[in-house]
Amino acid sequence: MTPWSLIPHLLTSGITIGAIYALVALGFVTIYRASQIINFAQGEFVMLGGIITFFFLRGGGIPYPLAALLAVILVIIIGLLLQVLVVYPLRKASVLIPLMATLGASIFLSNTSGLIFGTLPKVLPPFSGERPLEIGGIPIAPQSLWVLGATFLLLITLYILSHRMLLGKAMEASSTDPLGAELVGISRNLMVLVAFGVSAGVGALAGIFITPIFYTSYNSGTLLGLKGFVAAVLGGWGKNGGAVLGGFTLGIVESMSVAFIPSGYKDAVAFVILLLILYIRPKGILGSPFIDSRRW
Amino acid sequence: MVERIRREFRKRDLCYLGALLLLPLIWPDPHLHHLLVLAGIYAILALGLSLFLGYAGQISLGHAAFFGIGAYTTAILTTRYSVPTFVAFWASAATAAVIAYLIGRPILKLKGYFLALATLGFGEIFLVMVRESRSLTGGVSGIFGIPWFSLAGFSFDTYLKQYYLIWGVLLGLLLFAKNLVRSKVGRASLAVATSEDAASTVGIKVAQVKVGVFVVSAAFAGFAGSLFACVMSTASPEAFGLSLSILIVMMVIVGGMGNLYGPIVAAIFLTWLLDILGGYQEYSLPIYGVILILLLIFFPEGIGTRLGIRLMYLISYRGRKKKREEVQL
Amino acid sequence: MPLLAVKKVVKDYEGVRALNGVSLQVEKGVIKGLIGPNGAGKSTMFHLISGMEKPTSGNIAFRGVDIAGKEPHEISGLGMGRTFQTVQTWGNMTAVENVMVGMHRKLIGGILSCGLWLPWIKREEKEVLREAFGMLEFLGLSAKWKWPAFQLSYGEQKILEIGRALATGPELILLDEPAAGLTPQEVQALAEKIQQIRERGTTIFVVEHHMGMVMEIADEIAVLNHGELIAEGRPEAIRDDPRVIRAYLKGTVYA
Numbered sequence: 036m037t038p039w040s041l042i043p044h045l046l047t048s049g050i051t052i053g054a055i056y057a058l059v060a061l062g063f064v065t066i067y068r069a070s071q072i073i074n075f076a077q078g079e080f081v082m083l084g085g086i087i088t089f090f091f092l093r094g095g096g097i098p099y100p101l102a103a104l105l106a107v108i109l110v111i112i113i114g115l116l117l118q119v120l121v122v123y124p125l126r127k128a129s130v131l132i133p134l135m136a137t138l139g140a141s142i143f144l145s146n147t148s149g150l151i152f153g154t155l156p157k158v159l160p161p162f163s164g165e166r167p168l169e170i171g172g173i174p175i176a177p178q179s180l181w182v183l184g185a186t187f188l189l190l191i192t193l194y195i196l197s198h199r200m201l202l203g204k205a206m207e208a209s210s211t212d213p214l215g216a217e218l219v220g221i222s223r224n225l226m227v228l229v230a231f232g233v234s235a236g237v238g239a240l241a242g243i244f245i246t247p248i249f250y251t252s253y254n255s256g257t258l259l260g261l262k263g264f265v266a267a268v269l270g271g272w273g274k275n276g277g278a279v280l281g282g283f284t285l286g287i288v289e290s291m292s293v294a295f296i297p298s299g300y301k302d303a304v305a306f307v308i309l310l311l312i313l314y315i316r317p318k319g320i321l322g323s324p325f326i327d328s329r330r331w
Numbered sequence: 332m333v334e335r336i337r338r339e340f341r342k343r344d345l346c347y348l349g350a351l352l353l354l355p356l357i358w359p360d361p362h363l364h365h366l367l368v369l370a371g372i373y374a375i376l377a378l379g380l381s382l383f384l385g386y387a388g389q390i391s392l393g394h395a396a397f398f399g400i401g402a403y404t405t406a407i408l409t410t411r412y413s414v415p416t417f418v419a420f421w422a423s424a425a426t427a428a429v430i431a432y433l434i435g436r437p438i439l440k441l442k443g444y445f446l447a448l449a450t451l452g453f454g455e456i457f458l459v460m461v462r463e464s465r466s467l468t469g470g471v472s473g474i475f476g477i478p479w480f481s482l483a484g485f486s487f488d489t490y491l492k493q494y495y496l497i498w499g500v501l502l503g504l505l506l507f508a509k510n511l512v513r514s515k516v517g518r519a520s521l522a523v524a525t526s527e528d529a530a531s532t533v534g535i536k537v538a539q540v541k542v543g544v545f546v547v548s549a550a551f552a553g554f555a556g557s558l559f560a561c562v563m564s565t566a567s568p569e570a571f572g573l574s575l576s577i578l579i580v581m582m583v584i585v586g587g588m589g590n591l592y593g594p595i596v597a598a599i600f601l602t603w604l605l606d607i608l609g610g611y612q613e614y615s616l617p618i619y620g621v622i623l624i625l626l627l628i629f630f631p632e633g634i635g636t637r638l639g640i641r642l643m644y645l646i647s648y649r650g651r652k653k654k655r656e657e658v659q660l
Numbered sequence: 661m662p663l664l665a666v667k668k669v670v671k672d673y674e675g676v677r678a679l680n681g682v683s684l685q686v687e688k689g690v691i692k693g694l695i696g697p698n699g700a701g702k703s704t705m706f707h708l709i710s711g712m713e714k715p716t717s718g719n720i721a722f723r724g725v726d727i728a729g730k731e732p733h734e735i736s737g738l739g740m741g742r743t744f745q746t747v748q749t750w751g752n753m754t755a756v757e758n759v760m761v762g763m764h765r766k767l768i769g770g771i772l773s774c775g776l777w778l779p780w781i782k783r784e785e786k787e788v789l790r791e792a793f794g795m796l797e798f799l800g801l802s803a804k805w806k807w808p809a810f811q812l813s814y815g816e817q818k819i820l821e822i823g824r825a826l827a828t829g830p831e832l833i834l835l836d837e838p839a840a841g842l843t844p845q846e847v848q849a850l851a852e853k854i855q856q857i858r859e860r861g862t863t864i865f866v867v868e869h870h871m872g873m874v875m876e877i878a879d880e881i882a883v884l885n886h887g888e889l890i891a892e893g894r895p896e897a898i899r900d901d902p903r904v905i906r907a908y909l910k911g912t913v914y915a
Contacts, residue, residue, distance in 0.1 A: 039524075073444050094453070120624075121624055121628070124628045125627065125628060125631070128627075128631050130390070130443045130444060130447075131384075131390055131447075131580075131584070132445055132584070132627050132631045134390070135581065135584065135627055136624050136627045136628070138577050138623075139577075139620045139621075139623030139624040139627065140620065140624060142574070142577075142616060142617075142619060142620035142623065143616075143619075143620025143621055143624070144617075144620075145618050146613075146617045146620065147363075147617045149613070150613055150614065150617060157603065174492035191514065234641070244438070245334075257573070258455075260451075261448075261451065261455070264448060265448075265452070268445070268448070284370060297463060299459070299462060299463040300459055300463055301460050302455065303455065303456045303459035303460070304453045305452075306452035306453070306456045307452075307456060309448065309449065309452045310437070310438070310449060310452055310456075313438070313441055313445060313449050314437045314438075317441070318446065377714055397779060507775040507776070508775070510774060510775050510776065510777040511774055511775045513767060513771065513785075514767075514774035514775075514777070514781060514785060515760075515764055515767045515774065515785075516774050516775075517769055518753065518757055518760060518761045518764070519761065521750055521752060521753055522750050522753075522761045525748075525750045525751065525752065526748045526750070528712060528732070528744070528747040528748065529744065529749075529750070530761070531711075531712075531731065531732035531733045531736070532710055532711075532732050532733075532735075532741070532742050532825075533741070533761055533762045533764060533824060533825065533827070533828050534711070534733050534736035534737050534764055534765040534828055535733060535761070535764050536733050537733070538744065543771050546771075547771060547775075571804055589752060
C-alpha cells in the first residue's frame, strides 16, 4: 500500500483528534484569558472525563448519558477545587510558580486516577454503532462524526456564552481590565473560578468523545494537554478561533505525518511544529493579542 | 577586615567539607551511600540549572534531556567504542553543550511560559528520538553494561568510592559556578534576569549571555548524566523524562533562586523525600504531587532564600554598623 | 558635525503617530533639554535614540554612524548611556555591583576564564571594583557601596542609575526624567551633579518635567508637542516663546 492511499483515512482520523486538540486548546485559552495562568493540568481533565465515565458505566452500571453527565460534573468540581486550592493561593506569584504548581497538580491527578481506577488503558463503547459509514468511498467511524458534531455544538455554545451573554462579557471585561471590572462589581476571582469550571467541563467532554476511539489511560492526559497547548500557540495564542484552527491543523498534520515518517516519531511532530512556529512566527497563524511583536 | 571575613568563610567551608568527607564513613550504610550518590548527581544538575534559572531567570523544563544526552554519550562511547570513561565524561559535557548552543540560539529569544513550553518540547523530542533510533540507543530498553568510572587504572566500583567521586566533581563544579557568579558573567545574568532593557543599554548582549549560561548549565547536566550512566551502568529513556525536569526545577525553587548552596541542599532533601515516598508504593506519586504543590504555596521563594534573606539583613546591619564606626574614626 | 543628529524621524504605534518628522541635533559638550507636555513623544524619542525601538522612517546618526535599527547594546558600544523614567536598578545586586555591570564591556574575560578565576581575571575584577567604587565616590554613594540596591532610597537609586550609565564610558548620556520623584534638596544636588558630569566631558541630553531644573542647567532646549518639534533654542527664548506657552496651557500646567 502506498502512503498516498492512506491519506483519506489519515485525514479523517486527523480531523477527529484535531477536534479534541481544539477543545483542549480552548480550555487553555479560557483559563489564560481570565487569569494569565497556563494550567498544565488541562490534559488531566480530558483523561478524567473519559476514565470516570468508564468507571460509572462499567463499575456502577449507570446508563451511558447519565454516566457521562456525572463524569462532567465531577471533573468540573475537580477543576474548581484546583483553582481554589492551588491556583488561588498563588495568584500573586510570578510565572514559574503557578506553572510548576499546575504540573504538580497534573502529577497528582494522573497518579491518583491510576490509584483509584487502575492503570490499565480503558476504552468506552462508541455512542452509536461500530460499523463504519461509507462517505464518498471513505470509511468513517460513526464516533468520528459524533466527535465533530459535538465539538461543533460545544463551540457554538461557548461562542454564545462568551459573546452573547452577560457572563461572557463579564469575563472579557475582567480579563482585559481587572481593576476596572472590579470597580463595577465583577469579581476577578469569581471569573477565574468560572473559567476553571468551563475549561474542566470542556476538557471532560473532550475525554468522553475521544475515549471510544483512542484508549485512555491514567497517564495519557499529560501529552494530550501539551499538544493542546501547542495547538493554541500554533493557531494564535489567546484567541478562541486560533485555538480551534490550531487544533485541527495540528491534528491533521500529525496524523498525516504517519504516511511519511515512521509512526514512532508521531509524538515528536507536535513539538517540532511548536519549535518551528515559536521561531518563525510566535504570534501563531491568526496572530495573538498577548504577544507584542517587538519583544518576541 | 575583608581578609578576616574571608578567613571565617574559609573556616565554615572547611567544616562543611570535613562533614562531607566523614559522613559516609561515620554512617556505613550502603543504602545511604547510594542515596548520597544519587543526591550528588542531582545536585550537579540542580547547580547547573540554578545558574540558568536562579541567576539568569530563564525557565527550562528540558534539562532532563541534557542529562540524558550526557548519559547516552557516555553509554555509547564506552560500550560501542571502548572509550575510557574519563574521556567519555568530558565528551558528554561537550556534546550537551554543543546541542544546547544549537537549540539555545533560536529558543532563548522566548520568555516565560513560551520558553518553558519550548524547552519542554525539546525534552519530548529528545525522548522520541532516543526511543526510535534503536540501532544507536537501544530503543526503549536502553543500553546495558556501561563500565564503572575509572581513572588511571583506579575503578570506582563501590558506592563509597562513587560517593567521593561524585561529590568531588560537584565540589569542582561548585567552585566553577561560584567564580562565574562573582564575575562579570554572574552580574550580567542577574542583570538580564531583572531587566533586559536596562542590561542591553549598558552594552550587555542579552542573547549571548542567555545562551552562554544555558550552555554552561547544559554542560553541568552532561557531566551529571555521564556519572549517572557509570553509576547505574545502564541508560534507558524513562529516566530522562519530564518528571526529572520538573524535579530539577523544584530543587532550584526549593533551594532558592540566586543561590548556589540552596539547590544542593534541596537536591539532598528531595532525593531523601523521594526515597521515603518510594516506600509507599503506588501512593508515592500522588503524595509527591501534593508535596510539590505545598512547597510552592508555602515556600515560593525557596526554603533557602527565606533563611538567606534573614541572614543578609543581619550581615548588612553589621556592615552598616561597621561603616558607621569607620566614618566616626 | 553634531554628536547626535536626528533627522525627520517618524514613529507610528498601530495607527497612532507618536513622532511626526522630528529633526534635532545635540552638539558635543552641551547639556540639552527636551521638554513637552505628557504624551508629546519625549520618551519615544529616547527609546528610538537608544535603540530600544525602531523608527518607522527617518534616520538617527550618532558620532557620524547611522544607528536607526541598531540593537541597544551596539549603540551602547558606540558610546551612549541612558537612564529610565522608572528606575531600573538591579535590586538584588549591591550598589557597587550595579555600577560594575555598567563596565561589562571593559572586561574581556569569557565564561571559561571567569569560571576558572584565572589570575588575570582576578586582577581585572579588582581593577573594575576600584573604578566602580570611584564612581560611587563621585556620586556621593560610596558609604552605601555594599547595600543591595533595593534598600537605597528612590533618589539614591536614580543617582545609581546615572552612575551605571556613566560606567560604560559614554560620550552622550540620555537622562529620562532624572528629577521626577525627588525632594527639592535632591533636585538641587542632582542639578549640580549633572553639571559636574558635563565638566568631565560627557554630553547630556535630558528629558525633564521639572522646569526649574531644566532652565537652570540646560544650554539649549527643544520642545515637543503632539509628536512635533515646536521650538528649539536657549532657555530664556523658550520660556517666552508663545507657542510653548500655548502648548503647555492647553495641556496640564507644570511647575
